[in-house]
Amino acid sequence: MFSVFPAPKQPDALRQDVLASLVVFLVALPLCVGVAVASGVPAELGLITGIVGGLVVGALPGSTFQVSGPAAGLTVLVSEAVREFGLGMLGVIVLCTGLLQLALGLLRFGRWFRAISVSVVHGMLAGIGLVLFFGQLYTMAGVPQPRAGLDKIAGIPGLLGDVLDGGRAATACAVGAGTVAVLVLWPRLPARAHLVPAPLAAVALATAVTWATGTDVAHVTVQGLGGAIDLPEWGDFASLGVPVLGTVVTFALIASAETLFSAAAVDRMHDGPRTHYDKELLAQGAGNMLCGLLGALPMTAVIVRSSANVRAGARTALSRVLHGAWLLVFVVALPAAVGVIPLPALAGVLVHAGCKLIPFGEFAPLWRAHRGELVILAATAVAILATSMFEGVLLGILLAVVKSAWETSKVQVDVRDLTDGRILARLTGNATFLRLPRIMETLEALPKDRPIEIDLSELRHLDHACRTALESWAESHNDAGTEPVRLREAVG
Numbered sequence: 001m002f003s004v005f006p007a008p009k010q011p012d013a014l015r016q017d018v019l020a021s022l023v024v025f026l027v028a029l030p031l032c033v034g035v036a037v038a039s040g041v042p043a044e045l046g047l048i049t050g051i052v053g054g055l056v057v058g059a060l061p062g063s064t065f066q067v068s069g070p071a072a073g074l075t076v077l078v079s080e081a082v083r084e085f086g087l088g089m090l091g092v093i094v095l096c097t098g099l100l101q102l103a104l105g106l107l108r109f110g111r112w113f114r115a116i117s118v119s120v121v122h123g124m125l126a127g128i129g130l131v132l133f134f135g136q137l138y139t140m141a142g143v144p145q146p147r148a149g150l151d152k153i154a155g156i157p158g159l160l161g162d163v164l165d166g167g168r169a170a171t172a173c174a175v176g177a178g179t180v181a182v183l184v185l186w187p188r189l190p191a192r193a194h195l196v197p198a199p200l201a202a203v204a205l206a207t208a209v210t211w212a213t214g215t216d217v218a219h220v221t222v223q224g225l226g227g228a229i230d231l232p233e234w235g236d237f238a239s240l241g242v243p244v245l246g247t248v249v250t251f252a253l254i255a256s257a258e259t260l261f262s263a264a265a266v267d268r269m270h271d272g273p274r275t276h277y278d279k280e281l282l283a284q285g286a287g288n289m290l291c292g293l294l295g296a297l298p299m300t301a302v303i304v305r306s307s308a309n310v311r312a313g314a315r316t317a318l319s320r321v322l323h324g325a326w327l328l329v330f331v332v333a334l335p336a337a338v339g340v341i342p343l344p345a346l347a348g349v350l351v352h353a354g355c356k357l358i359p360f361g362e363f364a365p366l367w368r369a370h371r372g373e374l375v376i377l378a379a380t381a382v383a384i385l386a387t388s389m390f391e392g393v394l395l396g397i398l399l400a401v402v403k404s405a406w407e408t409s410k411v412q413v414d415v416r417d418l419t420d421g422r423i424l425a426r427l428t429g430n431a432t433f434l435r436l437p438r439i440m441e442t443l444e445a446l447p448k449d450r451p452i453e454i455d456l457s458e459l460r461h462l463d464h465a466c467r468t469a470l471e472s473w474a475e476s477h478n479d480a481g482t483e484p485v486r487l488r489e490a491v492g
Contacts, residue, residue, distance in 0.1 A: 013315040013316065014318070016313045016314065016315050017314055017315055017316055017319040017322065018318075019312060020313055020314035020319040021314075021318070021320070021321075021323045021326060022322075022323075022326065023197060023309070023312040024067055024305050024312065024319065024323040025322075025326035025327060025330075027199055027305055027308045028050050028067070028069055028305050029047075029050075029200065029327065030199045030202075030203040031069070031199060031302070031304065031305070031349070031353075032049065032050040032069055032327070033046055033220060033338060034046075034072075034347075034349045034350050034353075035070040036297060037139075037220060037347075038075045038079070038132070038135070038136060038346075038347070038350050039074075039079050039082065039297060040079050040082050041082060041297065042221070042223060043221065043222060044223060044224065044331070045228055045296045045297050046297055047225075047327060047338075048225065048228065048229070048291065048294055048296040048297075049070045049296045049298070049299045050324065050327050051324050051328045052287050052290050052291050052294070052296065052299065052324070053070075053287055054067070054069070054320055054321055054322070054323045054324015054325065054327060055321060055325060055328070056286065056287050057284065057286070057287040057299070058320035058324055059317070060283035060286060060287075061276065061279045061283065062275060062276055062281075062284075063263050063276075064273050064275075064316065065266055065269075065306060065309050065310050065314055065317070065320070066262060066263055066275065066301045066306045066309075066320070067301065067302060067305035067309050067320045067323065068259070068283075068287060068300065069299055069302055069305060070297040070298070070302075071302050072128070072350060072354070073125065073128050073254070073357065074251070074258075074297070074298055075128070076131045076132065076135075077251060077254065078090070078298065081093055081251075084247075085239075085243075085244060085247070087230070088230065088232075088236060089236060089244065090295060090297075091230060091231070091232040091292045091293065091294070091296070092232045092237060092239075093244060093248055093292070094291050094292035094296070095288070095291075095292025095293060096240070096245075096248040096292070097248050097251040097252045097288050097298055098285045098288030098290070098291070098292055099285065099289060100252040101252050101256055101282075101288060102282060102289070103285075104252070104281055104285075105278050105279070105280075105281035105282035108278050109278075110256075110260060110276075110277030110278035110280065117396070117397070117400035119366075119377045119380070119396070120377075120393065120396035120397055120400050121261055122362055122377050123378065123380025123384075123392075123396050124254070124257075124381075124384065124392070124393050124396065125357045125358070125359065126357065126358045126359060126377065126378075127380060127381040127382070127383070127384025127385055127392050128354070129353075129354040129356070129357030130354070130358065130381060130384075130385045131354075132350055132351070132353065133351055133354035133355060134149070134152040135152055136347040136348075136350045136351045136354065137152075137159060137351060138159060139176075139343060139347035139350075140175075140177070140344050140347035140348055140351060141163055141169045141170075141173040141176070142168055142169055142172035142217065142218055142343070143169060149385040149386055149387075150385065153385075168216060168217075171216065171217060172342075172343075175206050175210060175215065175217055175342055175344040175345055175348070176344035176345065176348035176351065178205075178206060178209070178348070179202045179203065179205075179206045179345045179348030179349060180351055182205055183198050183199065183202045183349065184352070186201055197308065202345065202348065202349060203341060203345050203349060206341075206344070206348070207340055207341055207342060210342045210345075215342075217342045217343065218343040218344070219339060219340060219342055220339055220342075220346070221339065222335050222338045224335050225332070225335075228295075229294050229295055230294075231293060232293065232295065255284065255288070255299070255300040256281060256284065256300075258300045258301070259280065259281070259284050259300045260275075260277055260280065260281070262301040262302065262303045262306060263275040263277065263280055266301075266306045266310060269307060269310045269311075280301075284300065304353075309323075358381075359377075362374075362377070376396055376399045376400050379396065379399055380392050380393065380395060380396030408430060409431070409435050410429045410430060410435070411427055411429040411430060411431045411432075411435045411439065412427070412428045412429050413425060413426075413427055413438070413442045414426045414427075414428070415442065415446065421450060422450065422451045423446055423447065423451070423453070424455060425442070425453070425454045426454075426455040426458065427455065427456055428458045429460065430460050430461040431459055431461065431463065431466040432461070432465070435466075436465060436466055439466065439469075439470075440469060443473060448477070451485075451486075452485045452486070453485070453486045453487075454485065454486070454488065455488045456470075456487060456488065457488060471487070474487060
């Protein structure tokens with residue numbers, strides 16, 4: 001029997017956890033609503049996921065300070081899934097995602113997520129950020145956004161024209177732009193202002209201004225938790241085909257990777273217990289199963305909320321559990337308060353979040369030292385923007401594997417003239433099919449009227465393609481009636 005959270009060791013630990021939970025609650029509230037709206041689902045579904053992330057995942061072992069809930073990083077994927085399969089299938093997809101995460105946790109796959117190339121992860125976040133940024137620009141202006149990522153970019157001039165023409169689009173854009181301005185400027189204010197989280201301050205100010213001035217903008221639609229919960233039916237599971245299962249795998253891999261990379265980042269922020277990756281994966285799986293049963297959004301650990309939890313002085317896991325309790329109390333006691341939030345303000349929060357997902361700080365160091373990694377990052381981001389999340393991440397992983405194979409298959413061909421008239425070609429390194437053109441060009445340029453010996457004894461690896469090519473070249477060279485070629489000590 002394990003303890004849900006450790007007992008406070010110091011007299012002020014409980015007070016610190018309660019204060020930290022309130023800070024996380026204030027950060028999570030606008031983000032839960034904003035992510036749901038951007039995903040094309042009722043706002044309540046984002047709040048349900050935040051509640052489950054606090055009360056359920058927060059009480060399970062894995063990470064002490066990491067906070068889970070709906071994430072901007074899954075917004076694009078959820079939106080695509082809802083558009084393709086319908087809102088009724090979302091619960092089934094999220095439930096199956098949780099089951100897959102449980103299986104991965106039980107099989108101890110948690111640690112293997114750390115093997116994913118950092119450039120692919122950064123590219124994934126950048127691609128999500130770009131789709132989120134360009135898509136929410138339309139929502140910020142109260143204009144329907146195009147479906148395809150490239151169409152979102154192509155439509156920007158038309159969107160700009162609508163805003164410049166004035167009217168409701170210009171008003172909505174002003175509210176959203178003001179929200180972004182508050183988010184950008186808030187960290188530069190005196191330390192006392194930081195007691196109020198920037199997202200809450202920005203949304204609250206936008207709400208107050210639109211209410212006080214009677215500004216005509218769209219607002220969040222609220223039905224209450226009871227009306228939003230949509231339990232999956234048995235008939236929905238009959239629709240589980242290859243496309244749906246592919247979406248489930250994508251959900252599970254991306255949510256798990258984002259969670260575990262977030263855990264690694266959060267662990268660097270504090271001196272407390274380290275994250276147990278497999279247990280955290282099990283906790284995420286349990287949370288997503290419950291979210292699926294309730295028909296809510298998928299969850300993942302969120303770095304914004306987690307870092308706010310650590311910086312607010314949380315001592316135990318109690319803070320993240322309490323933040324879920326505050327969300328539940330707020331939604332039950334004050335559901336109408338959500339309905340006064342203007343949509344352009346939430347869009348502004350997500351435009352800002354999209355920009356924060358793009359790792360601008362990585363570009364210059366990668367350009368100076370690891371340009372191949374920068375290519376992978378950019379290719380992954382552009383592919384996500386042009387196609388989909390799944391295809392973009394697959395392309396990034398493929399490029400990372402090819403780059404790694406290319407760099408580890410370095411081979412050196414050293415040609416020397418021996419005193420007895422023979423030519424010695426010594427191969428060192430790793431001879432793979434990727435380096436075969438260079439090897440063959442060097443060998444084919446050797447004189448054909450002298451004995452040739454190819455020394456393979458110092459190769460660390462010789463793959464089947466290279467061995468076959470070398471043997472074929474030696475045979476053809478010998479059959480041509482020229483001086484013979486001998487392979488010395490070929491390795492397996």
